[in-house]
Amino acid sequence: MDFALVDLDEEHRALQQEIREYLGELFTPDVFAHEHETGDGFNSKVYKGLGAKGWLYPELPVEQGGAGFSLLQRKIMDVELDRQDARVMMMRGTSSLPMSAVRKYMPAEVSQPILKACAQGEAVICLGYSEPDGGSDIANAKVRAVQDGDMWTINGSKMWTTGAHVSTYTFLVTRTDPEAPKHKGITMFLVPLNTPGVTIQGIRTFSGERTNIVYYEDVQIHDRYRVGGVNDGWSVLHGPLDAEHSIGVDMSGGLTELSIGVGFAHVLGRSINDVAAWAHKTTGPDGRSMAEDIRVRERLGAALVEFEAGVSTPGPMGRVRASDALVKQAAILQDLVGPAGLLPMDEEGSIGHGDVEYAHRFAQGTGTYGGTVEVFRTIIAQHVLGLPKASYPGSKVFLAGKKKG
Amino acid sequence: MDLYELRRQDYTLEEISQEVLVAFGDFFRDQCPTSVVRAAEPLGFDQDLWDRLVEMGTTTMGLPESAGGDGAGVVELALVAEEFGRAVAPVPYIEHVVTSRALAAAANPALDQVLAGAADGSHIVALASFPIQPGSRQLVPAGAVAKSVLGLAGDDLVLYTVTQSPAHVRNQGHTPLAWWDFDSVSDRIVVASGASAQRIYTRAHDERMVLMASALVGMTESALALTVEFSKTRETMGVLISTLQGVAFPLTDIATNIAGARNIARKAAWFLDHEPDERPELPAIAMVYSSQTATHGTTNAAHFQGGLGFTLEADVSLYFLRSKGWSALAGDPSAHLVDIGDHVLASAK
Numbered sequence: 001m002d003f004a005l006v007d008l009d010e011e012h013r014a015l016q017q018e019i020r021e022y023l024g025e026l027f028t029p030d031v032f033a034h035e036h037e038t039g040d041g042f043n044s045k046v047y048k049g050l051g052a053k054g055w056l057y058p059e060l061p062v063e064q065g066g067a068g069f070s071l072l073q074r075k076i077m078d079v080e081l082d083r084q085d086a087r088v089m090m091m092r093g094t095s096s097l098p099m100s101a102v103r104k105y106m107p108a109e110v111s112q113p114i115l116k117a118c119a120q121g122e123a124v125i126c127l128g129y130s131e132p133d134g135g136s137d138i139a140n141a142k143v144r145a146v147q148d149g150d151m152w153t154i155n156g157s158k159m160w161t162t163g164a165h166v167s168t169y170t171f172l173v174t175r176t177d178p179e180a181p182k183h184k185g186i187t188m189f190l191v192p193l194n195t196p197g198v199t200i201q202g203i204r205t206f207s208g209e210r211t212n213i214v215y216y217e218d219v220q221i222h223d224r225y226r227v228g229g230v231n232d233g234w235s236v237l238h239g240p241l242d243a244e245h246s247i248g249v250d251m252s253g254g255l256t257e258l259s260i261g262v263g264f265a266h267v268l269g270r271s272i273n274d275v276a277a278w279a280h281k282t283t284g285p286d287g288r289s290m291a292e293d294i295r296v297r298e299r300l301g302a303a304l305v306e307f308e309a310g311v312s313t314p315g316p317m318g319r320v321r322a323s324d325a326l327v328k329q330a331a332i333l334q335d336l337v338g339p340a341g342l343l344p345m346d347e348e349g350s351i352g353h354g355d356v357e358y359a360h361r362f363a364q365g366t367g368t369y370g371g372t373v374e375v376f377r378t379i380i381a382q383h384v385l386g387l388p389k390a391s392y393p394g395s396k397v398f399l400a401g402k403k404k405g
Numbered sequence: 406m407d408l409y410e411l412r413r414q415d416y417t418l419e420e421i422s423q424e425v426l427v428a429f430g431d432f433f434r435d436q437c438p439t440s441v442v443r444a445a446e447p448l449g450f451d452q453d454l455w456d457r458l459v460e461m462g463t464t465t466m467g468l469p470e471s472a473g474g475d476g477a478g479v480v481e482l483a484l485v486a487e488e489f490g491r492a493v494a495p496v497p498y499i500e501h502v503v504t505s506r507a508l509a510a511a512a513n514p515a516l517d518q519v520l521a522g523a524a525d526g527s528h529i530v531a532l533a534s535f536p537i538q539p540g541s542r543q544l545v546p547a548g549a550v551a552k553s554v555l556g557l558a559g560d561d562l563v564l565y566t567v568t569q570s571p572a573h574v575r576n577q578g579h580t581p582l583a584w585w586d587f588d589s590v591s592d593r594i595v596v597a598s599g600a601s602a603q604r605i606y607t608r609a610h611d612e613r614m615v616l617m618a619s620a621l622v623g624m625t626e627s628a629l630a631l632t633v634e635f636s637k638t639r640e641t642m643g644v645l646i647s648t649l650q651g652v653a654f655p656l657t658d659i660a661t662n663i664a665g666a667r668n669i670a671r672k673a674a675w676f677l678d679h680e681p682d683e684r685p686e687l688p689a690i691a692m693v694y695s696s697q698t699a700t701h702g703t704t705n706a707a708h709f710q711g712g713l714g715f716t717l718e719a720d721v722s723l724y725f726l727r728s729k730g731w732s733a734l735a736g737d738p739s740a741h742l743v744d745i746g747d748h749v750l751a752s753a754k
């Protein structure tokens with residue numbers, strides 16, 4: 001166990017300082033205003049600025065457009081980005097997963113220019129996974145891809161394709177063999193979004209984030225945009241997914257986060273700090289500081305307990321726990337500060353530049369992002385507790401009243 | 406709080422810690438099956454088990470080398486506490502260990518005799534939960550088996566010693582609780598005074614919260630394990646109850662809470678060992694979260710065994726009754742929350 005401050009040598013301290021200053025210049029007020037207005041999760045100036053230094057995907061080797069950062073250097077970078085605004089960095093998150101599949105499965109002459117553009121911040125990739133009637137069940141994809149010689153024809157629609165309108169490519173899950181068992185008839189493509197037949201329609205969420213529905217109507221794609229084998233899409237998808245969601249042992253010496261919900265917990269952490277600062281500046285109806293009010297003291301204590309639970313619970317369990325913590329506590333903190341907690345960032349008198357107001361709206365999405373908490377509870381039931389697979393209402397066993405082991 | 410500190414978040418146990426965990430896990434599994442726990446009711450003390458625990462070095466491992474101990478830190482003690490809680494063992498492990506350490510920390514020669522008895526397990530010591538005020542008595546955890554109780558009396562930290570422990574009072578958790586009327590105890594040693602008295606007492610109180618938090622983690626895990634097994638064999642409407650989301654999901658929540666509570670307790674222990682002034686609110690956070698985890702976890706573990714889980718015969722009842730019976734000894738969570746909130750407010754100034 002080790003929770004000590006990382007003792008940075010001179011070289012790392014200099015890097016930290018350089019990053020902090022560079023990010024300070026890059027994340028100007030117009031970046032935040034743009035994000036607040038559009039909910040893009042992307043900013044061209046920021047991405048190109050980071051890309052120019054090899055800092056957009058700094059874990060990549062220099063020859064691939066990264067900076068060859070060690071774990072410690074990456075940790076320094078992540079903390080500094082978190083200090084700025086994680087929201088704008090969303091499309092970096094959606095790009096990095098497909099980038100490793102592109103590198104692994106596509107021929108170099110196709111993948112190199114794409115990966116280079118990504119590393120320079122000239123291109124980003126969105127995830128074309130979910131469908132209008134599919135939700136978190138990716139393996140149930142119905143978007144159809146049919147081969148004719150070197151070309152594929154794609155038809156169907158994808159839902160929740162966040163960032164499609166700012167992306168260059170989408171990492172698309174398609175059905176290529178409708179007769180095969182559902183995990184065995186899937187093929188992955190990296191579809192350029194400027195291909196004729198692609199239509200992107202925006203959907204606004206109440207967190208402010210924009211997502212999209214994307215229609216594919218007789219979209220013609222060359223076979224070189226296929227990622228991995230035909231009907232082998234599930235293993236292409238699962239390689240990176242498993243790496244991301246491993247319930248494995250921490251091999252990083254504590255330089256990676258334990259809980260995959262730590263980003264959610266940090267949104268709660270910012271609200272806790274904002275409400276504490278508000279309490280010191282605010283006088284209650286009895287003329288005393290709100291920092292002396294027993295309700296404020298107890299509820300801030302309860303919120304910090306929940307914050308700790310969010311950052312200290314490992315892996316997929318942490319994702320569920322951090323989401324639950326944020327959903328409950330964001331609402332309670334808003335109640336605590338009263339009407340001022342309803343004011344968004346650009347209104348005079350808002351609390352913590354609107355953090356408290358934002359947290360309650362953002363929290364709701366965390367129960368769904370990357371698979372609903374119910375999907376994760378199902379995973380925990382089977383893989384942590386070793387419980388048998390779920391029985392669902394309407395399944396044959398209920399209808400026939402038959403036994404099932 | 407500083408959200409942008411560059412701290413390691415490494416929860417993995419060192420090899421030596423892992424060995425402590427395994428050794429005590431084996432000990433309690435072999436020496437303290439639930440039949441031993443039941444046989445020790447209602448007092449909640451098994452002299453034979455205590456003697457064997459003393460032989461294991463449990464009463465000396467946490468004492469400093471200067472007091473004849475092994476100098477183990479709170480992390481190791483918390484790992485033992487987790488296994489102690491898993492077995493709901495009828496021994497005053499937590500009270501005795503934290504009080505012995507407080508006495509050793511005082512480095513007062515007048516305490517040598519008591520400390521020697523505490524080290525060899527023959528003289529059980531305990532900690533008063535509330536300040537000692539003239540004319541009032543209080544319930545002392547392990548007070549029915551302790552010969553000495555350490556408590557704050559005004560500005561002094563005082564050790565009260567009796568030749569015979571007061572009578573046991575029956576209680577929900579089957580622990581050796583007793584009323585101590587300190588006015589009637591004439592054998593008193595002033596262990597420390599002023600700021601040093603406060604410092605030693607606060608430290609002991611923090612250690613007690615962390616060890617109790619760890620014990621509650623182990624206890625809840627035992628209850629969950631019973632109910633997970635039950636749910637894999639019990640059928641309703643032709644299906645195993647564990648295949649129903651209405652059962653499986655609440656069970657995953659218990660497992661999730663346990664995993665977090667374990668890590669928070671260990672982290673709190675680490676900070677007490679290495680940077681005690683850095684996160685002074687962590688012991689209370691660990692205590693509150695483990696208390697919530699145990700109350701919710703054992704309640705649901707009993708509930709999902711249906712009517713059977715409501716019977717005394719079911720072992721899950723042992724954990725249900727002790728979850729509150731133990732956690733309530735470490736103070737009202739609501740009071741802890743106010744303290745935690747005060748730390749949040751202080752760091753925001």
